[in-house]
Amino acid sequence: MAQREQYVSKKKNLQKWIPYFYILPAAILVTVFFIASAVFTLGLSFTEWNGLSEIKFVGLANYFQLFKDGYFVQSMINTLIWVFAALIIPVLIPLFLAIIISKSRWGTIFKNLFYLPNAVSPTIGALIMTSLLSNYGLPKLLELAGMAQNNSYWLGIPYVNTFVMIGASVWQGIGTNLILLIVGLNNIPAEPIEAAQIDGASGLKLYRNVVLPLLKPTLIIVILMALINSFKTFDSIWLMTGGGPYRTSETLAVTMYKETFINGAYGYGSAVATVLSLIVLFISIFYLRRTFKEEQ
Structure with a gap:
């Protein structure tokens, strides 16, 4: 027993x-x-190493060098531009479209239409946009239509190409956020909305005071995804401009790759990777803590 x-x-x-x-x-x-x-x-990141020679400890030298490096400063500025754009364009546009599509009888068709670019890999999407924005693509059509003076290669214009690539990225990534927001809108219970309508709320007032607060959990996910994706954007930039011309369109992810695998500065590239990871981690923790604190 x-x-x-x-x-x-x-x-x-x-x-x-x-x-x-x-x-x-x-x-x-x-x-x-x-x-x-x-x-x-x-x-x-605390060493100097080219991948072949002996690893040499240099302490914080790589981190001090970062902020003396004009290329790093420019890539930091470009990254912040991507982040700022990610908080506005890939969130507000899908939210506006989701509100319209969720009430449309043609909602399924529009969802498939907007989600279709997302089904294409980022590499293929970048190649499509590169061809579309070439001298024989959209700029040429605008020139023939009399809407542009010069047949210029938009991706070759310093600083302007960053905004062009952001637009291309929004075109491909808008579908995921749109689907998430439509699902969030469909999951909102009807009772609070009906009660608000009985009290006289309608239009913008209804969405601002009732719908958007109920949609907040979905918006948290969408905004956080947009933030993280904007920080780690690499493949589209690398294929469309390679960070050029003159490294003016690099982001931190591109700088990290170029310093590590192109220039062979593994220690310096690791310092860039560490800074990028810490920024993403800090913003994610700060955003989540503040969001959950507001809900308590």
């Missing part, structure tokens, strides 16, 4: 650990490919 009770006790203890075995592979992958690589990158 005692042996049976001991067996049952061991079996129950084993069953408690079974759920952890299911998440063990994911935990190992996260530890090896995320946490370990992040720690390695942080350690490498």
